[in-house]
Amino acid sequence: MKKTKFLSKMIIGAVLISMLALLGSCGKKNAKNLPVLNLTLLLSSNYSPILHLNAEGGIAEKKGGVYPILEYTTGLESVLTGKSDGRLNSLQASIIAGGNGSDIVIFAGTMGGGQLIFANKNVADSLKDPKNWKGRTIGTKTGGTSECVARAALRDNFGIGFNEVNYKYYEDDEAQIAACKHGDVDIIIPYYALREVAEASGLVQIGELIDLYPDYACCRQTANGEKLRKDRDHFVKWTKGLIYSWKYFNSDEKGTIKVIKKVTHQDDQWVYDHIYDAEGTAHITFHPDPFYNGCAPQYDVLVELGYIEASNARPFPDYFDISIYADALKEVIAENPDDQFYKDMWTYFVKHNNKYPNFEKLYPNSL
CATH class of the missing domain: 3.40.190.10 (Periplasmic binding protein-like II)
Known part of the structure; x- marks a missing residue:
C-alpha cells in the first residue's frame, strides 16, 4: 500500500x-x-x-x-x-x-516511537545535529515523553546537561507548533499525526525522537x-x-x-x-x-x-x-x-x- x-x-x-x-x-x-x-x-x-x-x-x-x-x-x-x-x-x-x-x-x-522533531525554519539546518542544541529552547508538554526522553538523551548521548537547554511548556502539540512558527522556541517534538500541521506552519522536520534515543x-x-x-x-x-x-x-x-x-x-x-x-x-x-x-x-x-x-x-x-x-x-x-x-x-x-x-x-x- x-x-x-x-x-x-x-x-x-x-x-x-x-x-x-x-x-x-x-x-x-x-x-x-x-x-x-x-x-x-x-x-x-x-x-x-x-x-x-x-x-x-x-x-x-x-x-x-x-x-x-x-x-x-x-x-x-x-x-x-x-x-x-x-x-x-x-x-x-x-x-x-x-x-x-x-x-x-x-x-x-x-x-x-511515534514522535517527530521539527525546528523553526531559520535555525533548522544547524539543529539537525543534536550537539548544536546546547543553549536552544525546546517546546514541550510538561513531564511528557518528549521532555523526559529528550533530556535523558541529550545528557546521556550528547553530553548536554539539563540546565544547558531551555524548555518552555505548552498544553498541546498545536500550541507548540504555533510557538515554534513564531520563534518562541527553536525545536518541538510533536506526535506524528501533526506532521502536516507543522509543515503547513513552515516548520522543518529535522529528525525523529528515535534519532536522539533509539528504541525509547x-x-x-x-x-x-x-x-x-x-x-x-x-x-x-x-x-x-x-x-x-x-x-x-x-x-x-x-x-x-x-x-x-x-x-x-x-x-x-x-x-x-x-x-x-x-x-x-x-x-x-x-x-x-x-x-x-x-x-x-x-x-x-x-x-x-x-x-x-x-x-x-x-x-x-x-x-x-x-x-x-x-x-x-x-x-x-x-x-x-x-x-x-x-x-x-x-x-x-x-x-x-x-x-x-x-x-x-x-x-x-x-x-
Whole structure:
C-alpha cells in the first residue's frame, strides 16, 4: 500500500475510535466464564493494535485465558483507587504516581516511537545535529515523553546537561507548533499525526525522537498493586495474550487490519498507515516488552525535575515488575518450543531489561 498523508483531524478521529471500541467491549460476552480484568485506556490518539488484537480480537481469551473489559478514561485515578485493575497506556503519570508512593506496578509495554522533531525554519539546518542544541529552547508538554526522553538523551548521548537547554511548556502539540512558527522556541517534538500541521506552519522536520534515543520507551501498562498481588496470574494471562498478539501483528497483516477496522470503522488504507507505515508514523512500535532500560532514565529525569520528591522517592524497581512479562513469555515459549519468533522475543527481553537489579541472577540469556 502507498503511504498517505496524515491529517491532524486523525486525532479527533481517534476519540471516535475509543468510543467505538468501548461500545464493542461492552457488547462482548464472557461465554467461557474466564477470569475478568477491568482495564482502562487513555481517551486520545495513543491506541495500539496489540491491545485491540488481544481484547476485541479475542486473543486474550483464546491464548491467555482471561477476559478483558476495556473502559476509556482520561486519567490514572480509577487504577489508583482500585476501581479498575490496570491501565494500558501512559507512562510518565505512572512513574510519578508510583515514585510518590502510590500502590501501582508497571508490568508491560504498549508502544514506543511515534514522535517527530521539527525546528523553526531559520535555525533548522544547524539543529539537525543534536550537539548544536546546547543553549536552544525546546517546546514541550510538561513531564511528557518528549521532555523526559529528550533530556535523558541529550545528557546521556550528547553530553548536554539539563540546565544547558531551555524548555518552555505548552498544553498541546498545536500550541507548540504555533510557538515554534513564531520563534518562541527553536525545536518541538510533536506526535506524528501533526506532521502536516507543522509543515503547513513552515516548520522543518529535522529528525525523529528515535534519532536522539533509539528504541525509547513510551506508553506502558500499569496494574493496581493490590489487584496484582491478589490475582497475579490474571496479569500473566493477559500478557501471554499480548505476546501472541505481537506475533499475529507481525505475521498476519491482513488479519490484523481486519480486526482494527472493526475497532476504528476506518478503511484498510487508514489502518495500514497508522500501524504498519514505519516512516509515516515516526517508527512506532507496539512491542509488549516492559523495557526497563528505557523507562529508568525517565524516572531519573522526573526525580531530578521534582515531579517525584527526591528525599522520599520510592525506588523505581519497587513498582516496575518485569517478572510478569518474563513468566508469560516463558509459558509461550514452552507452548511453542520450535517457534524462533518467541525465542527472539526472549533475546529482546534480555537486551532491553538487563539493567534491572539482579537481572543476571534471575534470568538466563536464552531459553
